[in-house]
Amino acid sequence: MEANAIKTARAGTLESMDCLVAVADSDAGRVIEISGASAVRFKSSMEKTINDTLDALGAGERLRISVRDNGALGVVLGARVETAYKRYAGLAE
Amino acid sequence: MEINAAKRKIPSRIEGYGETSGKLYEGAFARAPSGYRAGPRMRAAVPNGKSKVTGSIKEAVIASGLKSGMTVSFHHHLRNGDFVVNEVIRACAELGIGGLTIFPTALFDVHKAIIPCIQSGVVAKIMGSVNGAIGKLVSEGKLDTPVVLRGHGGRPRAVMSGDARIDVAFIAAPTADRAGNISGRTGKSACGSIGYAFTDAEYADVVVAVTDNLRSFPISPVSIPGVYVDLVAVTDSIGDPAGIVSGTTRVTRDPLRLLIASHASKLIEASPYFTDGISFQTGAGGIPLAVTAFMKEAMKRRGITGSFGLGGITGYFVDLMREGLVRKLMDVQSFDLEAVNSISADPNHIEISADWYANPWNRGAAVNMLDIAVLGATEVDVDFNANVNTEADGALLHGIGGHQDAAAGAKLTIIAQPLLRGRVPCVVERAHTVTTPGEVVDALVTEFGVTINPRRRDLLDAVADFAISKQTPLVPMDELAARAREMSGPMEPIRVTDRIVAVAEWRDGTVIDVVRQIER
Amino acid sequence: MLYLPGNNPNMLLRGHLFGPDGLVIDLEDAVSASEKDAARVLTREALRRGGFGRCEVTVRINGLDTGFWRDDVAAAVSCGVSGIRAPKVESPRTVLDLDEEISEAEEKYGVTRGSTKIFCLLESARGVWRAYDIATASPRVTAILPGGEDLAADLRAGRSKEGTELEWIRRMLIVAARAAGVDALDTVFPRVADDDGLRRETAFVKQLGFDGKSVIHPNQIPVIHEIYAPTEKEIETARRIVEAASAAAARGLGAVSLDGRMIDAPVIRGAEYTLARAGLSAEKV
Numbered sequence: 008m009e010a011n012a013i014k015t016a017r018a019g020t021l022e023s024m025d026c027l028v029a030v031a032d033s034d035a036g037r038v039i040e041i042s043g044a045s046a047v048r049f050k051s052s053m054e055k056t057i058n059d060t061l062d063a064l065g066a067g068e069r070l071r072i073s074v075r076d077n078g079a080l081g082v083v084l085g086a087r088v089e090t091a092y093k094r095y096a097g098l099a100e
Numbered sequence: 101m102e103i104n105a106a107k108r109k110i111p112s113r114i115e116g117y118g119e120t121s122g123k124l125y126e127g128a129f130a131r132a133p134s135g136y137r138a139g140p141r142m143r144a145a146v147p148n149g150k151s152k153v154t155g156s157i158k159e160a161v162i163a164s165g166l167k168s169g170m171t172v173s174f175h176h177h178l179r180n181g182d183f184v185v186n187e188v189i190r191a192c193a194e195l196g197i198g199g200l201t202i203f204p205t206a207l208f209d210v211h212k213a214i215i216p217c218i219q220s221g222v223v224a225k226i227m228g229s230v231n232g233a234i235g236k237l238v239s240e241g242k243l244d245t246p247v248v249l250r251g252h253g254g255r256p257r258a259v260m261s262g263d264a265r266i267d268v269a270f271i272a273a274p275t276a277d278r279a280g281n282i283s284g285r286t287g288k289s290a291c292g293s294i295g296y297a298f299t300d301a302e303y304a305d306v307v308v309a310v311t312d313n314l315r316s317f318p319i320s321p322v323s324i325p326g327v328y329v330d331l332v333a334v335t336d337s338i339g340d341p342a343g344i345v346s347g348t349t350r351v352t353r354d355p356l357r358l359l360i361a362s363h364a365s366k367l368i369e370a371s372p373y374f375t376d377g378i379s380f381q382t383g384a385g386g387i388p389l390a391v392t393a394f395m396k397e398a399m400k401r402r403g404i405t406g407s408f409g410l411g412g413i414t415g416y417f418v419d420l421m422r423e424g425l426v427r428k429l430m431d432v433q434s435f436d437l438e439a440v441n442s443i444s445a446d447p448n449h450i451e452i453s454a455d456w457y458a459n460p461w462n463r464g465a466a467v468n469m470l471d472i473a474v475l476g477a478t479e480v481d482v483d484f485n486a487n488v489n490t491e492a493d494g495a496l497l498h499g500i501g502g503h504q505d506a507a508a509g510a511k512l513t514i515i516a517q518p519l520l521r522g523r524v525p526c527v528v529e530r531a532h533t534v535t536t537p538g539e540v541v542d543a544l545v546t547e548f549g550v551t552i553n554p555r556r557r558d559l560l561d562a563v564a565d566f567a568i569s570k571q572t573p574l575v576p577m578d579e580l581a582a583r584a585r586e587m588s589g590p591m592e593p594i595r596v597t598d599r600i601v602a603v604a605e606w607r608d609g610t611v612i613d614v615v616r617q618i619e620r
Numbered sequence: 621m622l623y624l625p626g627n628n629p630n631m632l633l634r635g636h637l638f639g640p641d642g643l644v645i646d647l648e649d650a651v652s653a654s655e656k657d658a659a660r661v662l663t664r665e666a667l668r669r670g671g672f673g674r675c676e677v678t679v680r681i682n683g684l685d686t687g688f689w690r691d692d693v694a695a696a697v698s699c700g701v702s703g704i705r706a707p708k709v710e711s712p713r714t715v716l717d718l719d720e721e722i723s724e725a726e727e728k729y730g731v732t733r734g735s736t737k738i739f740c741l742l743e744s745a746r747g748v749w750r751a752y753d754i755a756t757a758s759p760r761v762t763a764i765l766p767g768g769e770d771l772a773a774d775l776r777a778g779r780s781k782e783g784t785e786l787e788w789i790r791r792m793l794i795v796a797a798r799a800a801g802v803d804a805l806d807t808v809f810p811r812v813a814d815d816d817g818l819r820r821e822t823a824f825v826k827q828l829g830f831d832g833k834s835v836i837h838p839n840q841i842p843v844i845h846e847i848y849a850p851t852e853k854e855i856e857t858a859r860r861i862v863e864a865a866s867a868a869a870a871r872g873l874g875a876v877s878l879d880g881r882m883i884d885a886p887v888i889r890g891a892e893y894t895l896a897r898a899g900l901s902a903e904k905v
Contacts, residue, residue: 088667
């Protein structure tokens with residue numbers, strides 16, 4: 008086993024109405040961390056968007072998803088999660 | 101628990117505020133005063149008496165007789181450049197004076213320096229707007245007593261009626277003389293109008309002018325005459341000019357703001373008020389200022405001129421007057437250097453007090469003469485109630501300012517605001533806080549178009565043409581609210597405790613709403 | 621037609637509010653090479669969500685000489701966009717390749733065959749020279765457009781404030797477009813704060829016969845609409861022409877004259893077009 012080489016991929020920006028999504032390895036099942044503008048009022052719908060997007064892509068559970076939000080609508084969050092995950096999955100195994 | 105006319109649940113007694121029964125909001129114009137005005141302690145000065153001039157703020161605090169538990173007032177004309185609030189509170193702390201109620205016309209970010217004094221008990225209560233760090237402190241329940249929020253008209257009303265008493269008023273004075281005559285027009289800390297300080301000068305038991313520009317007696321012109329002023333404290337600097345006046349106010353190039361402003365301006369142009377003699381208050385915000393720019397074009401195109409611009413005045417308004425598009429400016433607060441220079445030089449640029457500007461309980465405030473008010477809000481609900489006090493997370497972050505007064509006074513009150521700020525919608529089912537009731541809000545303008553309060557059938561008729569024009573859509577409130585819901589998705593409720601951290605009063609002193617502590 | 625950077629959520633979601641006639645979601649120059657994937661996903665999601673009001677929506681794909689364009693076409697066609705803007709078209713061959721790819725995508729995603737239009741950007745001397753052949757290479761081609769910066773560079777001219785270097789190009793494109801029976805749409809005006817310059821250039825291209833102009837900033841839209849909007853006088857004249865023509869038709873006359881001018885079929889078509897632009901005759905035409 009390679010030691011401590013954590014695989015991480017990112018997508019998105021911190022511009023207005025966007026968000027920055029990072030997808031990385033996780034040992035503790037699917038972990039979702041959300042911070043930023045919409046976190047207080049939209050946490051559960053953001054979690055749902057993230058999970059639905061990953062499930063539709065056939066992603067596994069061993070992922071850590073971190074979102075830094077700057078007011079992204081659900082459609083944008085979904086797109087950023089999809090890109091971040093595809094980039095993550097495309098990293099050299 | 102009772103329900104007021106804005107459909108808000110208000111406890112019959114609020115700890116640290118008092119009984120609310122008989123003091124619940126009943127309607128925008130439901131209450132009228134009776135009896136006589138309150139008044140300050142009488143005092144006299146004799147010829148060749150003791151000098152009013154003291155060497156420092158601390159000496160002035162001692163000379164004023166300020167004691168623990170008293171109420172001290174301030175004006176906010178020095179805005180984010182103000183040193184006076186912080187220095188007075190620091191002097192009080194050093195002198196062992198505590199349990200103070202501070203009664204500013206507004207606080208700014210610069211005043212977060214007093215937070216340690218709030219925590220240590222030097223300041224026990226705040227009556228006035230709080231924002232930034234102090235707002236956060238209040239929202240998290242760190243003050244034992246609720247903040248009392250009043251607008252620019254409600255505050256002088258409270259003072260004159262005796263609802264709020266001022267023991268000592270500390271008035272930042274960009275220019276003063278030894279007799280206590282005060283002006284904001286000149287000096288290194290010049291701020292133009294000092295309209296918010298007038299009522300404090302007239303009604304406080306002790307009035308201290310704090311100046312960094314003591315000139316020979318008498319100065320002229322005088323805004324507040326020395327007949328009201330007990331002491332003149334001389335200090336090196338009352339403020340940082342960079343924080344007092346802003347640079348030239350320019351109209352935004354941001355396309356979203358311009359779009360909203362253009363919709364608002366078309367509404368104004370279609371309204372019956374767009375005629376010779378039109379008057380307006382638009383403030384210094386990005387969208388309202390852009391509305392003024394569009395109105396300027398429309399006024400030129402249609403060949404009409406306005407009577408006056410009201411409220412906080414910017415260089416943009418000064419230009420409007422110079423170009424002959426408005427005849428007068430009624431200035432309670434001068435926002436930038438051009439406005440400061442103009443009020444000093446041009447007799448058509450009139451300094452007005454907060455009382456004159458907005459008090460509902462005098463014989464006619466300037467807002468009553470207003471045709472158009474363009475305002476903002478963090479939330480507007482489906483009943484057109486506007487919230488300007490609390491943010492999306494429920495935190496208290498803004499004062500009322502002139503919102504209630506301009507809305508109540510103007511014939512056409514427009515709230516112009518993007519439907520979405522990030523993901524957070526500005527149109528909601530129910531506003532978290534009601535600052536200004538839908539009863540005095542006539543239209544909401546967003547990037548999606550113009551939404552008219554159905555109460556205003558006359559306006560709906562006036563803009564009937566919009567329905568066929570491609571440029572400015574008419575959007576009914578239920579459609580707009582549905583769109584906001586669809587775009588944002590389901591929102592989680594703001595979690596609050598039962599504890600009340602702020603009480604918002606309507607202009608007439610009734611309780612329109614309360615702000616509760618945010619649950620952590 | 622307003623260009624929206626394909627990786628910018630704010631503009632993608634709000635662009636239509638500024639009242640353009642069409643939106644061009646840009647996956648090419650407005651998106652850096654490392655973000656092509658992100659922009660494509662975001663664009664696809666924004667297109668699926670819809671809500672662009674009355675705007676015609678097109679997508680500017682990456683050039684056919686890149687590795688991105690097939691994915692771009694798939695994303696755009698799967699969402700049923702009105703058209704594809706193809707950059708740097710130099711020959712009819714390019715159009716045919718694109719046509720074929722679009723047809724496959726239409727079939728794959730169940731989109732009506734032939735419904736996706738092609739807008740050809742001619743950004744080199746070679747492309748402009750073959751404008752007519754390009755415009756007639758496929759029935760999907762609905763408009764040709766001159767390039768701006770790239771074309772000026774290819775001409776070794778550089779871009780001037782007056783647009784001297786594009787003047788003849790524009791005249792040539794009009795001829796090619798009319799001969800081929802497609803629209804001619806003008807390129808963007810890059811100086812977004814120069815409304816007077818935009819007004820001058822728009823008036824010029826309108827006079828040449830261009831059917832519209834692309835913009836890169838929402839604040840440019842009202843200026844262009846103002847110039848393209850028919851004047852009161854033009855509307856009035858058009859109305860009288862249409863009325864005179866229908867009165868003549870009712871009396872069985874082929875041609876009439878109005879104010880000493882012969883009113884024949886092309887004049888009537890022009891007048892009807894003017895009224896349509898003013899939003900007055902949609903139900904009549």
